[in-house]
Amino acid sequence: MAAATAAGLATNVFPFRDARAAPDPVLEAGPVAHGSLPVPLVLDNGSFQARAGWACPGPDPGPEPRLQFRAVCARGRGGARGGAGPQVGNALGSLEPLRWMLRSPFDRNVPVNLELQELLLDYSFQHLGVSSQVTGEGCVDHPIVLTEAVCTPLYSRQMMSELLFECYGIPKVAYGIDSLFSFYHNNPKNMISSGLIISSGYQCTHILPILEGRLDARNCKRINLGGSQAAGYLQRLLQLKYPGHLAAITLSRMEEILHEHSYIAEDYVEELQKWRCPDYYENNVHKMQLPFSSKLLGSTLTSEEKQERRQQQLRRLQELNARRREEKLQLDQERLDRLLYVQELLEDGQMDQFHKALIELNMDSPEELQSYIQKLSAAVEQAKQKILQAEVSLEVDVVDSKPETPDLEQLEPSLEDVENINDFEPLFSEETPEVEKPVATVQPVFNLAAYHQLFVGTERIRAPEIIFQPSLIGEEQAGIAETLQYILDRYPKDVQELLVQNVLLTGGNMMYPGMKVRIEKELLEMRPFQSSFQVQLAANPVLDAWYGARDWALDHLDNEDVWITRKDYEEKGGGYLREHCASNVYVPIRLPKQASRSAEAQASGKGSGASGGGAGEQA
Amino acid sequence: MCVGISMDGVSENKMVPSDFSTGPMEKAAKPLPFKDPNFVHSGHGGAVAGKKNRTWKNLKQILASERALPWQLNDPNYFSIDAPPSFKPAKKYSDVSGLLANYTDPQSKLRFSTIEEFSYIRRLPSDVVTGYLALRKATSIVP
Numbered sequence: 001m002a003a004a005t006a007a008g009l010a011t012n013v014f015p016f017r018d019a020r021a022a023p024d025p026v027l028e029a030g031p032v033a034h035g036s037l038p039v040p041l042v043l044d045n046g047s048f049q050a051r052a053g054w055a056c057p058g059p060d061p062g063p064e065p066r067l068q069f070r071a072v073c074a075r076g077r078g079g080a081r082g083g084a085g086p087q088v089g090n091a092l093g094s095l096e097p098l099r100w101m102l103r104s105p106f107d108r109n110v111p112v113n114l115e116l117q118e119l120l121l122d123y124s125f126q127h128l129g130v131s132s133q134v135t136g137e138g139c140v141d142h143p144i145v146l147t148e149a150v151c152t153p154l155y156s157r158q159m160m161s162e163l164l165f166e167c168y169g170i171p172k173v174a175y176g177i178d179s180l181f182s183f184y185h186n187n188p189k190n191m192i193s194s195g196l197i198i199s200s201g202y203q204c205t206h207i208l209p210i211l212e213g214r215l216d217a218r219n220c221k222r223i224n225l226g227g228s229q230a231a232g233y234l235q236r237l238l239q240l241k242y243p244g245h246l247a248a249i250t251l252s253r254m255e256e257i258l259h260e261h262s263y264i265a266e267d268y269v270e271e272l273q274k275w276r277c278p279d280y281y282e283n284n285v286h287k288m289q290l291p292f293s294s295k296l297l298g299s300t301l302t303s304e305e306k307q308e309r310r311q312q313q314l315r316r317l318q319e320l321n322a323r324r325r326e327e328k329l330q331l332d333q334e335r336l337d338r339l340l341y342v343q344e345l346l347e348d349g350q351m352d353q354f355h356k357a358l359i360e361l362n363m364d365s366p367e368e369l370q371s372y373i374q375k376l377s378a379a380v381e382q383a384k385q386k387i388l389q390a391e392v393s394l395e396v397d398v399v400d401s402k403p404e405t406p407d408l409e410q411l412e413p414s415l416e417d418v419e420n421i422n423d424f425e426p427l428f429s430e431e432t433p434e435v436e437k438p439v440a441t442v443q444p445v446f447n448l449a450a451y452h453q454l455f456v457g458t459e460r461i462r463a464p465e466i467i468f469q470p471s472l473i474g475e476e477q478a479g480i481a482e483t484l485q486y487i488l489d490r491y492p493k494d495v496q497e498l499l500v501q502n503v504l505l506t507g508g509n510m511m512y513p514g515m516k517v518r519i520e521k522e523l524l525e526m527r528p529f530q531s532s533f534q535v536q537l538a539a540n541p542v543l544d545a546w547y548g549a550r551d552w553a554l555d556h557l558d559n560e561d562v563w564i565t566r567k568d569y570e571e572k573g574g575g576y577l578r579e580h581c582a583s584n585v586y587v588p589i590r591l592p593k594q595a596s597r598s599a600e601a602q603a604s605g606k607g608s609g610a611s612g613g614g615a616g617e618q619a
Numbered sequence: 620m621c622v623g624i625s626m627d628g629v630s631e632n633k634m635v636p637s638d639f640s641t642g643p644m645e646k647a648a649k650p651l652p653f654k655d656p657n658f659v660h661s662g663h664g665g666a667v668a669g670k671k672n673r674t675w676k677n678l679k680q681i682l683a684s685e686r687a688l689p690w691q692l693n694d695p696n697y698f699s700i701d702a703p704p705s706f707k708p709a710k711k712y713s714d715v716s717g718l719l720a721n722y723t724d725p726q727s728k729l730r731f732s733t734i735e736e737f738s739y740i741r742r743l744p745s746d747v748v749t750g751y752l753a754l755r756k757a758t759s760i761v762p
Contacts (some may be wrong), residue, residue: 107678110697114675148738153685155676206700215696221702233754241715269710272718458717471709472693474756478705486703587694 013287013453014261016253021090024127027066037445038171040143040553043124044178044546046115047106048202048227048508050089051546052124055553065546067127073119074101088123095287096250108224109149114159118167125168139169143554143563146531147178147545150206151584154591158278158574165569172563174553179208180582181548182506186538189555195502196487198480200509202227205467207483209491209499217585219490221483225467225475227509231255233473234463238454245454248290257258257456258463261286264514265461266521275458283449285383288454321391329383337377343369365514464512468522481522488526500533554581714751715739728752 023232042065044051053065069089092098104115128426130140144164148157157175164170180200187193192213199206205223209216231254265271341360345354346366354366363369466472468479478486486494500523505516516537523533538544557564562580570575575588676684682698690696713720713732720730724740727748731737740748752758 110678110681112675112681149697151695151700153681153697154688155681155685207702217700218693220695220700222700223702236750236754239755240747243744243747251746269719272712276718343638452678462712462717469710471705472712473754476704477702478707482705482707483702587696587697589688589690 011412012285013443013449016256016291018094018253018256020025020094021070021092023091023093024069024089026127027129034567038142038146040478040557041128041130041140042145042546042549042553043121044147044181044549045071045111045120046178046201046545047104047109047146049542050120050124052128053546053550054128055550064543067124070095071106071120072102072104073116074098074103076252082323086119088119091123092376094252096252099251106203110152111160111524112155112156114163116161118163121163121168140170141169141212142172143172143174145174145176145549147549147585148175149179150179150208150222151217152179154575154587154589157577157592161564161569161574161576165566170566172565174556174563174580175577175584176206176552176580176582177584178208178545178549180210180504181542181546181552182454182538182541183210183504183548184552184582185544185548186504186506186536191553193502194498195504196484196499197504197506198484198510199505199507200226200467200480201507202509203229205480205507205509207480207487209487209494211499214579215579215583215585219487221487223467223470223477223480223483225470225473225477227255227258229473230258230463230466230509233466234258234459234508237459237462238456242454245290245452248293249454253288257286257288257460259478259511261288262460262464262512264464264468264512264518266514266517268461268465271461272458281457284460285455285457286460288456289449290454291454292448292452318390322496325383325390329380329387332376332380332383334604335372337381339369339373339376342420343373428604464509467509468518480519484522485526497531500527500531504538505535506538506541506544510541511538520556548582552580556580714755728757 021519037173040055042053042055044065047072049068051073052067071089072090072092072094072095072200073086073088075086088351095102102114103116104114105111105120107113111117130142137199146160148160148162161173164173179197183193183195183197187195193210194212195210197206197208198208199208201536203224203226204221207223208220231251234257235249235251235254238254242249275284286533325334342354342357342361343366345357346369358364358366358369361369363372397572462472466475468481470477470479477483491499503523505519505521516535525537527533540547541562560584562578563566564576568578573590575589575591577584578585627722638735648695685696686698690699711720711723711730712718714729715731715736716733720732722732722737723730724737727743729740729748729751731740749758
């Protein structure tokens, strides 16, 4: 075995990059953002990353979004020190030391904590150089294109609109769905297209049918699993396999393993069968090398040292017991002598002295005295025997030693003895047989590197598989394949045919090698015999949403119907949405405006169309 | 003139991050030039309750109050687009190695596929066993 592992040791060993994010520079807006019309800001507000940039008109649409940062913030260490407020995104550097203090405005894929959202927006605006453009007092003068969740709750949109219009003074905003923007980007512009989008992000996976260019929101479905659940699953698997490295198995490293070392199996069961074979395992296991840590968790004693310790304990116990027995013997002997003396008093005829002595001893009659004497002398004999035995034998059979016949007055010390013996009993019953065995000198060469390696074998395919089989982590929802079939079955056959001709895979969680092949295989299984389908992976699954939003903004700059202006917000309430080709479906339910803390708030009097005590209670 | 303004803006921008000694400890401590410093979030949960109730609603609470709104039967909303539960029987995989598991350990209820895995399972400490079961959400005592 040592030879085999020596041969395979050098292959497939990968270090962790543990990349730190570089803090973003404060960019100058530059000539790009100056124009006759105010240039729209495009913000892809995602639960994993926020991406922000300008949508500049002109021949050259421009490079990537200027800012990409993790959508988290954390207060600096040491509590709220004066001035050093919460740090956002890339200014945090490495996320691991602050893992427990990271806060995100998102709960699943919906922003719920608007204070943190405000921080993220501040960060974006500041670093894009928005502040250098201020023409008015305290406002951002650019239209904003913002992404939101599919069928986002009205309350959340209301809060977001309030933040944008009242805090930042934005002239107009357009909300859209990130996967639809990606669809817009990946399809030719002049056609009104239909298709099916499978979009898998950090927190959830959506399957969105598009008919005639518009989202068919009634038939969308969302599976609440995404990249973060896969990372959590992988982390728990590795922590349970390597309990000694609990602290070194961090979420950032898990994300690194998922991004670089995982893949989706085309046929999961078949792939598992391949992994059973030891050669395949050896060739394909990825050994992640952890940095060396000098504290080896667990016992640092070798087996010889453990045996030494055990023998020491044995000896100590022996000595203790011998001493106890001798003391007891002495006491008993004295007692016996005294009683015998009292008995002699009786025999000599000194009755009154005898009676006095009896009373001292708490006894009533000479017969009692006699029986007591007999018992005591028997006990003394036994003790003497035991001491002789203990001196003779080298091995103590302490387990077998029964406590001496408990004397009436000496019950407590003997109980103590028993307890002490019982304490050592489990130690002894397990380990006395091992004391006999000679200590095998194992591991002459202790491979320190191998101790610090995590062997990632089947975990490479298990972690990403959860979106196909949520039962792996105990979720009851159906996986992508079954949900896809469920959605397709809700349409007539011709529409189904139309939808599967244009399947788009988008979202960061779709970037595993083998994902496209797997989806094609699933479709092959569920579609009728010899029917055709077309699956396409987005050109850049992570950034396509931003690119699509930018393209959309440039195409719709002049179109007034798609932007929600400040006037709309004030007249129709925060939940108002103007529909367009990449937006949610608007359901005209009126939410009452939330009462703010200041006295001149509009109270629940505005709760017109909306009904229900439930809505009224929000005020 | 626009150079002047942008210069001002830039210098103001550069000054702002260092100017935090004076601001009081409230939300708009550093007056960023592009936002209204007097803005207060109205949704700061239970605003009527005053300063005590500072928490934001989490998603569960938001969805609970959304359910109470007057939706029509076919309207799409956040909870109606949840994927349905699976109808197909789930495949059983080994907790330890991920291979197809044909057997279950009656003592710890862990699934395994080979004999070596079985001996590995039997030697596991109880916290690791509970960890594997929790991963599958199978920790309930009720059989």
